[in-house]
Amino acid sequence: MTALNFADRLADACAARGSPACVGLDPRWADLPEAVKRGRPDSAEGRAAAFIDFHRAVIRIVAPIVPAVKPQIAFYEALGAPGFAAYLDAVAAAREAGLLVVGDVKRGDIGSTAEAYAEAHFDRAGADALTLNPYLGADSLDPFLARCRTAGRGVFVLVKTSNPGSRDLQDLDQGGAPLHARVGALVARLGADASLRGRGGWSSVGAVVGATHPRELAALRSALPSVPFLVPGYGAQGGTAADVAAAFDGRGAGGLVNSSRGVIFAHRAGPGKERHGEARWERAVEEAAAALRDDLRGALAARAAAGA
Amino acid sequence: MTALNFADRLADACAARGSPACVGLDPRWADLPEAVKRGRPDSAEGRAAAFIDFHRAVIRIVAPIVPAVKPQIAFYEALGAPGFAAYLDAVAAAREAGLLVVGDVKRGDIGSTAEAYAEAHFDRAGADALTLNPYLGADSLDPFLARCRTAGRGVFVLVKTSNPGSRDLQDLDQGGAPLHARVGALVARLGADASLRGRGGWSSVGAVVGATHPRELAALRSALPSVPFLVPGYGAQGGTAADVAAAFDGRGAGGLVNSSRGVIFAHRAGPGKERHGEARWERAVEEAAAALRDDLRGALAARAAAGA
Numbered sequence: 001m002t003a004l005n006f007a008d009r010l011a012d013a014c015a016a017r018g019s020p021a022c023v024g025l026d027p028r029w030a031d032l033p034e035a036v037k038r039g040r041p042d043s044a045e046g047r048a049a050a051f052i053d054f055h056r057a058v059i060r061i062v063a064p065i066v067p068a069v070k071p072q073i074a075f076y077e078a079l080g081a082p083g084f085a086a087y088l089d090a091v092a093a094a095r096e097a098g099l100l101v102v103g104d105v106k107r108g109d110i111g112s113t114a115e116a117y118a119e120a121h122f123d124r125a126g127a128d129a130l131t132l133n134p135y136l137g138a139d140s141l142d143p144f145l146a147r148c149r150t151a152g153r154g155v156f157v158l159v160k161t162s163n164p165g166s167r168d169l170q171d172l173d174q175g176g177a178p179l180h181a182r183v184g185a186l187v188a189r190l191g192a193d194a195s196l197r198g199r200g201g202w203s204s205v206g207a208v209v210g211a212t213h214p215r216e217l218a219a220l221r222s223a224l225p226s227v228p229f230l231v232p233g234y235g236a237q238g239g240t241a242a243d244v245a246a247a248f249d250g251r252g253a254g255g256l257v258n259s260s261r262g263v264i265f266a267h268r269a270g271p272g273k274e275r276h277g278e279a280r281w282e283r284a285v286e287e288a289a290a291a292l293r294d295d296l297r298g299a300l301a302a303r304a305a306a307g308a
Numbered sequence: 309m310t311a312l313n314f315a316d317r318l319a320d321a322c323a324a325r326g327s328p329a330c331v332g333l334d335p336r337w338a339d340l341p342e343a344v345k346r347g348r349p350d351s352a353e354g355r356a357a358a359f360i361d362f363h364r365a366v367i368r369i370v371a372p373i374v375p376a377v378k379p380q381i382a383f384y385e386a387l388g389a390p391g392f393a394a395y396l397d398a399v400a401a402a403r404e405a406g407l408l409v410v411g412d413v414k415r416g417d418i419g420s421t422a423e424a425y426a427e428a429h430f431d432r433a434g435a436d437a438l439t440l441n442p443y444l445g446a447d448s449l450d451p452f453l454a455r456c457r458t459a460g461r462g463v464f465v466l467v468k469t470s471n472p473g474s475r476d477l478q479d480l481d482q483g484g485a486p487l488h489a490r491v492g493a494l495v496a497r498l499g500a501d502a503s504l505r506g507r508g509g510w511s512s513v514g515a516v517v518g519a520t521h522p523r524e525l526a527a528l529r530s531a532l533p534s535v536p537f538l539v540p541g542y543g544a545q546g547g548t549a550a551d552v553a554a555a556f557d558g559r560g561a562g563g564l565v566n567s568s569r570g571v572i573f574a575h576r577a578g579p580g581k582e583r584h585g586e587a588r589w590e591r592a593v594e595e596a597a598a599a600l601r602d603d604l605r606g607a608l609a610a611r612a613a614a615g616a
Binding site (some may be wrong): 026044074077079080081082083084085095106107110114115119121123124125134135136137139140150162163166167168169170172174179182183186209234260 | 322351361363380382384385386387388389390391392393396414415416418419422424425427428429432433441442444445446447448451466469470471472473474475476477480481482483487490491494607
């Protein structure tokens with residue numbers, strides 16, 4: 001168990017790398033470099049073995065560049081039990097490499113079941129932080145928050161997601177404010193107590209806010225000054241560094257910005273197209289991770305210079 | 309792949325058993341009968357092996373009594389990769405026994421990730437239906453609905469859950485109606501097209517509505533006449549057969565009522581207490597499943613006689 005508060009661990013990791021960049025581990029068989037797939041049978045076991053080779057290589061390459069990775073469990077679950085084992089390997093390998101690990105699991109269930117999910121993804125898998133779905137309410141988050149208090153873990157609760165469909169529920173009007181603002185307020189309330197706050201005032205209870213909604217991102221930052229944001233939607237989904245800069249304070253603190261396909265599949269300029277060539281896919285990942293880091297660093301420096 | 313529409317398969321299965329009873333498979337190591345745990349080491353592998361012995365026995369016992377089972381994946385995930393394999397075994401064993409299988413996974417994610425979850429839980433695991441979380445909006449449900457159209461599958465989208473915390477978001481006022489009513493309307497709209505409807509008019513796109521909220525259950529049934537309900541919260545959580553009868557029409561159609569602990573842990577009258585004795589735990593499960601079936605059958609008959 002890690003004694004330090006997650007909020008402090010997050011701040012320290014971002015400061016050490018000089019960037020809030022997070023690399024999403026979303027392995028897809030069709031997009032893997034040929035060098036990784038070679039010799040692996042196209043079965044669940046073969047794909048899972050290729051996923052392990054792939055994420056271990058990506059982790060080794062990005063560990064000196066970024067503070068965090070975010071494995072997306074859905075792509076692993078799609079391979080059944082060997083895929084689930086490969087997900088656990090991704091979490092373990094990234095922690096061993098000194099990276100913070102955000103398990104992108106988006107779980108949410110009633111009390112006793114939520115306890116089982118917390119056991120699965122914090123106690124057993126060992127993720128530093130998890131994404132969670134708030135639809136079932138505060139009691140569905142309690143078992144996770146207990147581990148934030150006692151075991152240095154963190155959570156990022158879905159508030160305003162990056163997809164177009166996020167408008168269907170999350171933007172419903174709530175007496176003049178969108179529903180996601182109410183959910184954001186709930187997240188802030190749950191994370192407000194001292195046992196969940198780090199020395200900088202940030203909470204270990206964060207929010208997921210998509211880069212694809214820069215106006216909402218800025219409004220949520222203003223309303224929730226102590227809630228760290230995990231910002232997906234940068235890069236392949238359309239969000240820019242300028243869009244996400246609003247999530248951060250003048251010292252570059254405020255959460256993580258995730259890019260998945262743009263980094264891990266950087267050897268493909270587009271579907272079926274090569275940019276760097278298969279033989280140099282690792283170099284492409286390294287360059288893309290450094291570009292992500294620098295892009296965010298530049299946008300945050302510009303924001304700091306502007307006196308935000 | 310099953311050609312028949314899920315709505316029809318559900319109606320046929322309930323008619324064949326004369327009851328909408330669903331048995332929840334929520335294995336917990338601490339509550340397993342001693343006879344099942346005996347000789348199994350208290351490790352992830354040992355527990356997963358015991359879970360498999362246990363759910364296979366429960367499936368064998370309840371298959372002639374009820375139309376469906378609902379394995380809760382969280383309890384399996386808590387054991388890591390061997391637990392995930394045990395979950396897949398539960399789905400496969402129940403299907404082989406002729407039961408409808410509702411995978412209680414409550415997944416929800418953006419498009420390409422939702423596609424991976426649909427692949428994991430429909431294509432690979434082979435569940436007949438899944439529970440899904442609607443917070444990310446309609447596009448997060450699309451990959452699942454595609455399989456409802458083409459592969460005879462069904463979904464139950466969380467609308468009003470059984471836990472106390474369901475009030476936090478689900479009951480927020482939306483211009484005079486609670487949010488869950490808006491979500492219910494979205495579910496009805498998504499399931500309205502002919503490709504998703506069975507011959508009785510019911511949709512393959514259902515809703516989760518807790519037995520612990522009988523007033524909301526009745527209001528939702530009235531507002532959503534073609535949406536089948538998966539009703540948790542019966543029994544251990546406090547819902548009665550009379551509470552849930554409102555979910556059904558005069559012919560006993562309308563969905564499934566789930567009981568988990570009350571059936572599978574019937575050998576325990578309460579924490580640490582025995583009712584039937586460890587040696588007769590299978591008999592306790594059988595009696596409890598039959599009591600669940602009969603209790604619901606009686607409540608629905610009373611409702612039909614009252615001309616509902």
